[in-house]
Amino acid sequence: MQAMSPGDSKLFSSQAAAALAAAASSNVVVKAAGPQPTGRSLQGSDVTIDLDALRPREAIPELQVQPITILKSDYKLEHTQQVAISSMYICYALKQGHIRVINRFSAGRALLKGHSTSISHMAFYSPDEHILASCSRNGDLTVRQITEGKRADGEVVPVESLLITAQLPVAKGDGSGSLATLAWHPTTPQILAAAAARKVSIFEVPTATPEGQQQPSPSTPGIEYSLPGFGSVTSVAFSPTGDLLIAADNNGGVHAWWLEGEDDAERPLFSWQPAAASSTASAAAGVASVHFLHQAANGSCLLLTGDAVNRSVKLWALSGGRTGQVAEPTCLQTVTFTASNGPEDFFCHVVVQPEQQLVVLANTVRKQVYTLHYQLDAAASSAVAQLDYAAFFAVKLPILSLATALEPGSPKIAPGEASAQQLLLYTVQTDAIQQYTINPALCNRGSSATVDDGEVEEGEEVSSGHTTSAAAEAADECAAQAAPAEVAEVIAQNGVAEAAAKLEPESEPAVTAVTAAPAASHVPHPAMVPLPAQLPTPGRLLQATDSGLSLSRQSSAQQEIRESRQPVTAAAAIKQEQPEHSETASNAATQLSAHPPTQP
Numbered sequence: 001m002q003a004m005s006p007g008d009s010k011l012f013s014s015q016a017a018a019a020l021a022a023a024a025s026s027n028v029v030v031k032a033a034g035p036q037p038t039g040r041s042l043q044g045s046d047v048t049i050d051l052d053a054l055r056p057r058e059a060i061p062e063l064q065v066q067p068i069t070i071l072k073s074d075y076k077l078e079h080t081q082q083v084a085i086s087s088m089y090i091c092y093a094l095k096q097g098h099i100r101v102i103n104r105f106s107a108g109r110a111l112l113k114g115h116s117t118s119i120s121h122m123a124f125y126s127p128d129e130h131i132l133a134s135c136s137r138n139g140d141l142t143v144r145q146i147t148e149g150k151r152a153d154g155e156v157v158p159v160e161s162l163l164i165t166a167q168l169p170v171a172k173g174d175g176s177g178s179l180a181t182l183a184w185h186p187t188t189p190q191i192l193a194a195a196a197a198r199k200v201s202i203f204e205v206p207t208a209t210p211e212g213q214q215q216p217s218p219s220t221p222g223i224e225y226s227l228p229g230f231g232s233v234t235s236v237a238f239s240p241t242g243d244l245l246i247a248a249d250n251n252g253g254v255h256a257w258w259l260e261g262e263d264d265a266e267r268p269l270f271s272w273q274p275a276a277a278s279s280t281a282s283a284a285a286g287v288a289s290v291h292f293l294h295q296a297a298n299g300s301c302l303l304l305t306g307d308a309v310n311r312s313v314k315l316w317a318l319s320g321g322r323t324g325q326v327a328e329p330t331c332l333q334t335v336t337f338t339a340s341n342g343p344e345d346f347f348c349h350v351v352v353q354p355e356q357q358l359v360v361l362a363n364t365v366r367k368q369v370y371t372l373h374y375q376l377d378a379a380a381s382s383a384v385a386q387l388d389y390a391a392f393f394a395v396k397l398p399i400l401s402l403a404t405a406l407e408p409g410s411p412k413i414a415p416g417e418a419s420a421q422q423l424l425l426y427t428v429q430t431d432a433i434q435q436y437t438i439n440p441a442l443c444n445r446g447s448s449a450t451v452d453d454g455e456v457e458e459g460e461e462v463s464s465g466h467t468t469s470a471a472a473e474a475a476d477e478c479a480a481q482a483a484p485a486e487v488a489e490v491i492a493q494n495g496v497a498e499a500a501a502k503l504e505p506e507s508e509p510a511v512t513a514v515t516a517a518p519a520a521s522h523v524p525h526p527a528m529v530p531l532p533a534q535l536p537t538p539g540r541l542l543q544a545t546d547s548g549l550s551l552s553r554q555s556s557a558q559q560e561i562r563e564s565r566q567p568v569t570a571a572a573a574i575k576q577e578q579p580e581h582s583e584t585a586s587n588a589a590t591q592l593s594a595h596p597p598t599q600p
Helices: 006-011 016-026 470-482 557-564 582-594
Strands: 046-050 064-070 083-086 091-095 099-103 108-111 119-128 128-134 141-152 156-169 183-184 193-197 199-204 225-227 232-238 244-249 254-258 271-272 286-297 302-309 313-316 328-336 348-353 360-362 366-375 385-394 399-406 423-429 432-438 459-465 468-470 511-513 543-545 549-550
Touching: 006 470, 064 099, 083 119, 083 156, 083 399, 091 119, 099 156, 119 183, 128 193, 128 366, 183 232, 193 232, 199 232, 232 557, 244 302, 286 348, 286 366, 302 348, 313 385, 313 582, 328 385, 348 399, 360 399, 360 423, 366 423, 366 432
Parallel strands: 046 328, 108 156, 232 286
Antiparallel strands: 064 432, 083 091, 091 099, 099 108, 119 128, 128 141, 141 156, 141 511, 183 193, 193 199, 199 225, 232 244, 244 254, 254 271, 286 302, 302 313, 313 328, 348 360, 360 366, 366 385, 399 423, 423 432, 459 468, 543 549
């Protein structure tokens, strides 16, 4: 190829284009512009990451932030879930036990009451079904359907329809620090697991408030499980097809119940200790979180557990799920974070984003966010995976609770390809409720990731311990010239705490219910590794009746009859995050970002 003369550069409309041409004339293959990961590839079954001893080319960039509202929250190291996200609503907890609901498209607001004290956990059933479950520190449980309604002045705002209320058996004054927690059944919104103290309770959730009642009568659980030993529940989760229920406790135990068998339902199918029990305080040996990552066609599962502060996470394989003959759990991998100040530098909140195969950890103490990418083996008949990449990010305020969602849009991707959607983190922080954006390309090594130490690709030069690429530099310059970065206002400034001092209003104007506003059109978002098409229904947990669903334990013969009738639950699919239409989503995002931070 003939070299480009200096005068030829006048043919280009920008220096960036000239840089790309110069790279091409140097026989360098130019790749598409994009962010370069600055994390670390993970190899082996026991991985330790020292955050104070990063390797060359590793970095902890600061995340882009978009303030939602100014709200003062007490700094506490507790595993609570005080923010919940659906495709239409943002919900966050207030000190008085109230819940603020904001429509993500119209910015309409409402205040939900009903809890006697502050919220310990809340969650929507799915992104597209706006059924919100919440429980407080005192154990009062509430499930609401959120729709749209009109105030007397005609303004459209979120309104609630109360579905159930219940009281969980919270142990008062036991010093365990265990709080009530929740988990929705993955395929059936009529089933909710709520756990507190030593009990895991399964509630049947009606689809509407009983006719003639303004408020439902207090509910009692249809099935109740008890933990063996003296621990208190810290986390609970259903397997992706709903056939296994897992609960962790603050004594370091993890317990599993098989929901389709015929044995005594109160007794766990099996229990194990992810870490050796501590001889000191129970908090030192506790398990703070359990999350299912995947379930294979044969019923085997991948489970993630975290220690008492989620500083060390373990990946487990549970085999034989569909038969009820689950073998002893096998630990596939352990990832542990360390720092110069020791374990005191860590208190992490964990969420899983299955569409992007990411585990997200928010470290309250260090004001950092870590992502762990997990790679599934789609060709394997059993559940096989590895945590293969870690990325690190910084924020300005401590994160006290978080939830994740995918940026609305309509990317066209093939099954198995990485999603182009941005990962959104909705966080409760000491001085604000905020949204952070993470580019998934920074969380996965992929083909464009930073090369491991000792590896140099063709066309790259190594200088002073850093790997550089002429093509990458040219692409970066092109991107910088073509699209200047839009940086959101950072809310963490000196005056924020004072501005957040005002309390929530004690009352809201009356509203009348109307038909819910139509959601934007949806474009299916394929799962990276699709789950089996035929999903089991919990034989003991659900029974189809003429009047709907009821909690029960039924025989295998009853199960066969029930399946032959093809009830609605048998055809239910696992809910996936479905991106909104790009134009509608863009307008909605503009509306939210155009709103300055408001007093709650």
